[in-house]
Amino acid sequence: MVTRVHGKNGEPSLYLERIKGMSKVNREVLFSFFLLMLATCPLWGQVTSKKSLTPKDYHRWSTIFLSQISDDGKWASYTKQYDYGQDTLFIRSTEGDTQYVHPGGGQLEFTPDGGKAIISKEGALQLQDLHKGEVVDIGPILGHEMILNGRWLLIKKVGAENNGYNLEFRSLKTERTFNLKGVDSHLMSPTGNKLLYIKRERGRYALNLLNMESKEWEPVVLRESRFPLQQLVWGPSGNSLAFLRTGDETNNDLDLYFHEIGSKTNWFRLDGAGSFGKQGLQLADYRLLIAPDDSKLLFGIEPKQGSLESKGPGDEEIVELWHAQDPLIYPRRQLLGLFPDEVRVWAWLPMTGKILQLSTSEHPYAIPTPKFDRALIYNPWDNEPQFKRDADKDFYLKELATGEQQLLQDKLSYWGKYVGMSEDGNYLKYFKNGDWWVYHVKKGIHVNLTENLQTDWSFLDYGRKEDEVPYGSPGWDKEGNMILVYDRYDIWRISPDGKRYKRLTRGREKGIQYRIDRNATLELGTTHYFSNFMDGSFDGTKGLVLKGSGDDQGSGYFLWSAKNGLRTLVYKPKRIYGLKKAKDTQDYIYLEETFDEPTQLVYHRMGQEPKTLAVPNAFQSEYDWGRSSLIGYKNKKGEKIEGVLVYPAGYEPGKRYPMMVHIYEEQQYRLNEAVPPSEYQIMNASALSSNGYLILYPDIRYEIGKPGESALDCVVSAVNKVVDMGLADPERIGLYGASFGGFETTYIISQTDIFATAIAGVAVTDLIRGYLSIGKAWGLGEAWRYEHHQLRMGDSFTNNFQSFIENSPVYQAHSINTPLLGWVGKEDRNVHWTQSVELYLALRRLKKDHVLLVYPGEKHTIRNKERQKDLSRRTNEWMGHYLKGRPKREWMIKGEE
Numbered sequence: 001m002v003t004r005v006h007g008k009n010g011e012p013s014l015y016l017e018r019i020k021g022m023s024k025v026n027r028e029v030l031f032s033f034f035l036l037m038l039a040t041c042p043l044w045g046q047v048t049s050k051k052s053l054t055p056k057d058y059h060r061w062s063t064i065f066l067s068q069i070s071d072d073g074k075w076a077s078y079t080k081q082y083d084y085g086q087d088t089l090f091i092r093s094t095e096g097d098t099q100y101v102h103p104g105g106g107q108l109e110f111t112p113d114g115g116k117a118i119i120s121k122e123g124a125l126q127l128q129d130l131h132k133g134e135v136v137d138i139g140p141i142l143g144h145e146m147i148l149n150g151r152w153l154l155i156k157k158v159g160a161e162n163n164g165y166n167l168e169f170r171s172l173k174t175e176r177t178f179n180l181k182g183v184d185s186h187l188m189s190p191t192g193n194k195l196l197y198i199k200r201e202r203g204r205y206a207l208n209l210l211n212m213e214s215k216e217w218e219p220v221v222l223r224e225s226r227f228p229l230q231q232l233v234w235g236p237s238g239n240s241l242a243f244l245r246t247g248d249e250t251n252n253d254l255d256l257y258f259h260e261i262g263s264k265t266n267w268f269r270l271d272g273a274g275s276f277g278k279q280g281l282q283l284a285d286y287r288l289l290i291a292p293d294d295s296k297l298l299f300g301i302e303p304k305q306g307s308l309e310s311k312g313p314g315d316e317e318i319v320e321l322w323h324a325q326d327p328l329i330y331p332r333r334q335l336l337g338l339f340p341d342e343v344r345v346w347a348w349l350p351m352t353g354k355i356l357q358l359s360t361s362e363h364p365y366a367i368p369t370p371k372f373d374r375a376l377i378y379n380p381w382d383n384e385p386q387f388k389r390d391a392d393k394d395f396y397l398k399e400l401a402t403g404e405q406q407l408l409q410d411k412l413s414y415w416g417k418y419v420g421m422s423e424d425g426n427y428l429k430y431f432k433n434g435d436w437w438v439y440h441v442k443k444g445i446h447v448n449l450t451e452n453l454q455t456d457w458s459f460l461d462y463g464r465k466e467d468e469v470p471y472g473s474p475g476w477d478k479e480g481n482m483i484l485v486y487d488r489y490d491i492w493r494i495s496p497d498g499k500r501y502k503r504l505t506r507g508r509e510k511g512i513q514y515r516i517d518r519n520a521t522l523e524l525g526t527t528h529y530f531s532n533f534m535d536g537s538f539d540g541t542k543g544l545v546l547k548g549s550g551d552d553q554g555s556g557y558f559l560w561s562a563k564n565g566l567r568t569l570v571y572k573p574k575r576i577y578g579l580k581k582a583k584d585t586q587d588y589i590y591l592e593e594t595f596d597e598p599t600q601l602v603y604h605r606m607g608q609e610p611k612t613l614a615v616p617n618a619f620q621s622e623y624d625w626g627r628s629s630l631i632g633y634k635n636k637k638g639e640k641i642e643g644v645l646v647y648p649a650g651y652e653p654g655k656r657y658p659m660m661v662h663i664y665e666e667q668q669y670r671l672n673e674a675v676p677p678s679e680y681q682i683m684n685a686s687a688l689s690s691n692g693y694l695i696l697y698p699d700i701r702y703e704i705g706k707p708g709e710s711a712l713d714c715v716v717s718a719v720n721k722v723v724d725m726g727l728a729d730p731e732r733i734g735l736y737g738a739s740f741g742g743f744e745t746t747y748i749i750s751q752t753d754i755f756a757t758a759i760a761g762v763a764v765t766d767l768i769r770g771y772l773s774i775g776k777a778w779g780l781g782e783a784w785r786y787e788h789h790q791l792r793m794g795d796s797f798t799n800n801f802q803s804f805i806e807n808s809p810v811y812q813a814h815s816i817n818t819p820l821l822g823w824v825g826k827e828d829r830n831v832h833w834t835q836s837v838e839l840y841l842a843l844r845r846l847k848k849d850h851v852l853l854v855y856p857g858e859k860h861t862i863r864n865k866e867r868q869k870d871l872s873r874r875t876n877e878w879m880g881h882y883l884k885g886r887p888k889r890e891w892m893i894k895g896e897e
Contacts, residue, residue: 089104345357357403387783641714
């Protein structure tokens with residue numbers, strides 16, 4: 001292998017190995033020599049015991065991330081991220097052994113021809129020739145992008161003081177450069193062959209066009225102005241542009257300009273003051289959108305400053321008016337900025353001068369169809385007040401030409417992207433009452449696509465019938481404009497009239513859930529601006545890459561095409577993830593791992609044996625390591641449930657071990673998850689396993705209205721199963737949970753004394769107070785979490801008061817006998833930190849054994865590295881005392897002065 005390590009100067013500083021050129025005969029002789037030495041040398045032949053893992057070893061482990069593969073499949077890259085050291089970027093040949101190393105890591109892009117790598121790191125840029133290994137230092141930059149189909153690099157650099165920035169165009173093939181200095185702003189065309197840029201000189205602004213398709217790159221001045229140009233935008237075709245500009249010095253009114261490239265005189269202007277001033281309105285400094293055919297332009301209108309309508313809350317506000325019948329409570333309105341000066345969307349047809357209003361105060365949101373001939377309009381708060389996180393929405397379809405609108409469907413849930421458009425705009429798709437529907441725009445008819453197909457298209461979110469969630473619909477197959485829909489296991493292809501359909505996979509029979517992998521599947525590009533409402537468009541003739549997840553906890557990837565059907569790329573009883581496909585070839589890279597096998601980067605060409613490119617933590621085999629397995633148990637209803645059990649490193653059959661139980665809904669995904677040891681992670685499974693603990697991750701099945709009791713039932717059943725297996729010491733079992741898991745932990749220890757200790761982070765402890773509070777993160781009353789979400793109470797506290805009391809750990813504090821360690825971030829916006837304080841004060845008054853760790857400045861999770869390490873250390877010391885009999889630390893006995 002040839003390994004070259006590159007320093008700051010870009011020059012190779014070290015050749016580690018060079019055996020690539022060694023002949024096959026010489027390699028065999030060398031191998032025979034090693035065998036001889038192993039056979040004859042007593043020291044080498046000894047079987048040595050594996051090392052025990054200690055915190056001093058943790059620095060060796062790294063995590064692979066940011067893996068990439070070049071378009072031609074000949075190069076792969078990845079970064080090794082360290083908790084304890086400097087990240088490192090690697091570039092590796094997939095065919096040979098050449099490897100380049102860049103200490104410090106960085107972001108990498110391969111050029112389309114696979115000849116170079118572009119590496120950006122800490123505001124600097126490097127180009128590496130992948131064939132020669134040479135590195136060119138570009139130096140400090142402000143940003144960069146590849147243009148002209150990856151043949152050129154556009155680099156933004158610091159310019160002269162108070163005179164904008166500089167743009168450098170660099171050919172990635174010839175190293176030729178072209179420079180523009182003193183640029184105020186710039187914008188590449190969607191087609192990547194034209195550049196708009198603004199220069200400011202002697203108090204004037206000049207809008208310039210650089211056409212990079214011409215032989216001579218000569219900028220053309222399109223327009224000059226005394227006033228700044230705002231919201232500059234290209235049309236999707238790359239043949240038009242638009243911007244806003246102040247009309248004159250006497251007022252601040254904006255005018256709107258539209259220009260078709262190719263004609264010096266083909267300018268259009270919409271006079272803002274003349275068109276809207278008499279109505280008390282003005283053009284808003286708001287984003288502009290040009291239709292794909294350049295025929296229409298969307299812009300924003302707002303009340304004119306100083307008008308009565310524009311007045312909202314401000315410094316002069318005397319009182320906040322909170323009315324119980326308001327659709328939205330005041331903090332929510334304030335967070336969203338929903339006051340009378342909201343911008344409304346209008347359309348302008350430059351060729352005819354016609355202007356049309358799309359959104360109104362009744363329907364403030366307008367989403368144009370791809371051709372901009374119609375718009376979906378809606379009001380997110382039509383069905384407020386209500387007590388889900390997001391209200392159901394009534395969608396209307398509005399004709400731009402006539403302004404007429406009609407109801408598409410009422411009370412559609414948008415949670416999970418239930419509404420979408422086909423790329424040509426001829427069909428609108430939505431999910432309602434357990435089925436997928438399509439609305440034929442031109443025919444004006446609704447078709448139920450799935451009513452006659454006997455399968456489930458949805459599941460119950462958090463167990464409530466009114467919170468039905470579809471398995472999904474990724475989009476449309478280009479061939480025949482067929483809709484793609486998921487059931488629990490499979491992918492279906494259905495015609496818009498519902499008469500033709502085909503199940504593309506056989507996941508139900510195999511127990512494998514198939515889903516289209518968007519990161520590795522060829523998709524058609526779209527020029528639409530509202531991606532949340534646009535479906536993907538897939539070409540089944542070219543093939544789809546599918547992600548597979550099995551009921552057996554296996555995983556992998558598959559290839560499907562109309563011609564060949566389904567073929568397996570890789571499927572194993574491991575965690576297989578992170579697949580990347582080469583754009584131009586059938587080359588793939590992916591990551592695979594298990595709990596006891598370190599993560600490896602694998603290269604796979606279809607039809608050939610996979611090749612391992614990197615195993616950063618291969619040295620893990622030197623250490624005693626735990627293993628994971630599934631265990632089965634039953635709740636009180638007799639339902640079969642599974643959880644994950646991690647065995648201690650060096651496990652000895654017949655010996656009983658201390659065990660930590662980690663709880664949070666379903667956790668089977670942890671079965672094959674590789675976990676690098678770390679002092680910065682609470683309940684790190686590898687560190688705990690190496691320290692002689694069993695770790696149990698039980699799945700929990702919930703009954704609506706009884707979240708605490710459900711958790712108690714399943715967790716105790718799982719614990720008893722491990723004890724009955726002769727593995728766990730029943731006197732040395734601890735419980736851990738954070739957030740919702742913190743609620744479950746504090747509830748469980750109020751109902752049972754089987755745990756020697758418990759640790760609860762950011763816990764909900766008072767359900768009534770939580771229900772009657774306002775969440776900072778959303779500006780919403782928290783009722784939705786209890787009636788429709790994770791807390792699963794299923795009803796209001798007034799209708800179910802006793803159940804709220806019974807499920808609140810703080811009201812059961814008198815029954816808590818388990819020593820409890822709590823932790824919380826003082827700036828938590830998800831669960832207010834006083835929820836933990838309530839339980840602290842209750843246990844303090846009852847003189848119970850409890851310590852609460854409060855981290856100032858931290859939120860729902862601890863982000864500061866030193867505080868992470870502090871929390872990890874304290875939880876390990878707490879477990880060490882209560883589960884291993886170690887002496888109490890001083891902080892466990894008294895507070896620090």
